[in-house]
Amino acid sequence: TQEYLDKYFRDPLLKAFLTAQWGDYGTPPSESAFGIHAIVAADFQRGGFYPIGGSQRIADAAADIIRAHGGLCLASHPVQEILVEQNQAVGVRVIHKGQELTFRAPQIVSNAGVATTFNRLLPPTAGKRERARLKSSEPGPSAAILYLGLNDDPRSHGFEDCNYWIFDRTDYGQPEHRRFGGVFMSFGSIRN
Numbered sequence: 001t002q003e004y005l006d007k008y009f010r011d012p013l014l015k016a017f018l019t020a021q022w023g024d025y026g027t028p029p030s031e032s033a034f035g036i037h038a039i040v041a042a043d044f045q046r047g048g049f050y051p052i053g054g055s056q057r058i059a060d061a062a063a064d065i066i067r068a069h070g071g072l073c074l075a076s077h078p079v080q081e082i083l084v085e086q087n088q089a090v091g092v093r094v095i096h097k098g099q100e101l102t103f104r105a106p107q108i109v110s111n112a113g114v115a116t117t118f119n120r121l122l123p124p125t126a127g128k129r130e131r132a133r134l135k136s137s138e139p140g141p142s143a144a145i146l147y148l149g150l151n152d153d154p155r156s157h158g159f160e161d162c163n164y165w166i167f168d169r170t171d172y173g174q175p176e177h178r179r180f181g182g183v184f185m186s187f188g189s190i191r192n
Contacts, residue, residue, distance in 0.1 A: 001029040001037040016170035023143075023165065023184055048163065050191040072103070082108060082117070084126040154187040161190045 001022075005015045019029045024040050043049075051057040063073040076096065083091040083102070091104035110117040118127045118134055167182035 001032045001034045004034045005029065013170055016167070020165040020167070021163070023182070044163075050188065054188055071105075077101070079110075079112070079121060081123070082110065082121045082126075084123055087126065089122075089126075154190055159185075159187055159190070161187075 001019060005018065009015050009018070015029075018041075019037065021040055021044065022029055022032060022037065025032065025036050027036075029037070066073055074094075074096070077094040079092045079094050080100070081093040082089050083093060083104070089108035091102055092108065094101050094103065110121065112121060114130075114134060118131050164185040165182060166185070169181055
């Protein structure tokens with residue numbers, strides 16, 4: 001992304017403005033693929049759509065498809081271990097209401113993150129190559145999320161139906177500035 005910007009633009013402030021939403025994909029312009037940035041930017045140019053009923057509607061729609069194909073969607077079932085037999089993930093062991101349960105399936109997908117999946121959920125004999133790669137990699141960016149409930153409409157405080165990216169500098173695209181140094185604000189209640 002930075003190479004593209006440097007080729008076509010000179011003004012550092014304009015470059016910062018054009019890439020301010022890099023937090024959406026978590027990689028600063030100096031390290032991101034321009035194609036990914038272009039997809040995100042194009043989405044916002046068309047309006048940055050928001051599902052009626054909130055983001056939970058996306059999960060609900062996915063769960064409906066999973067159930068329609070014979071799958072289960074179980075909330076409040078923390079996975080304790082991914083079960084592996086003959087070097088193949090075959091199921092999970094979970095805890096639900098103090099009871100240990102086992103679920104088996106032909107495909108196991110983890111969304112717990114690579115470190116948790118390979119360092120905590122898989123047995124030590126599984127995923128040795130992936131653990132080695134994980135040890136040699138640098139941690140990626142992280143974020144803290146704070147949800148606030150307001151007693152009145154955000155529009156009464158000057159906020160509009162849009163996303164706000166607020167940074168403490170404009171040179172976030174430079175490799176020496178891997179720290180995000182900004183905040184993202186959005187008001188789903190206005191969009192719903």
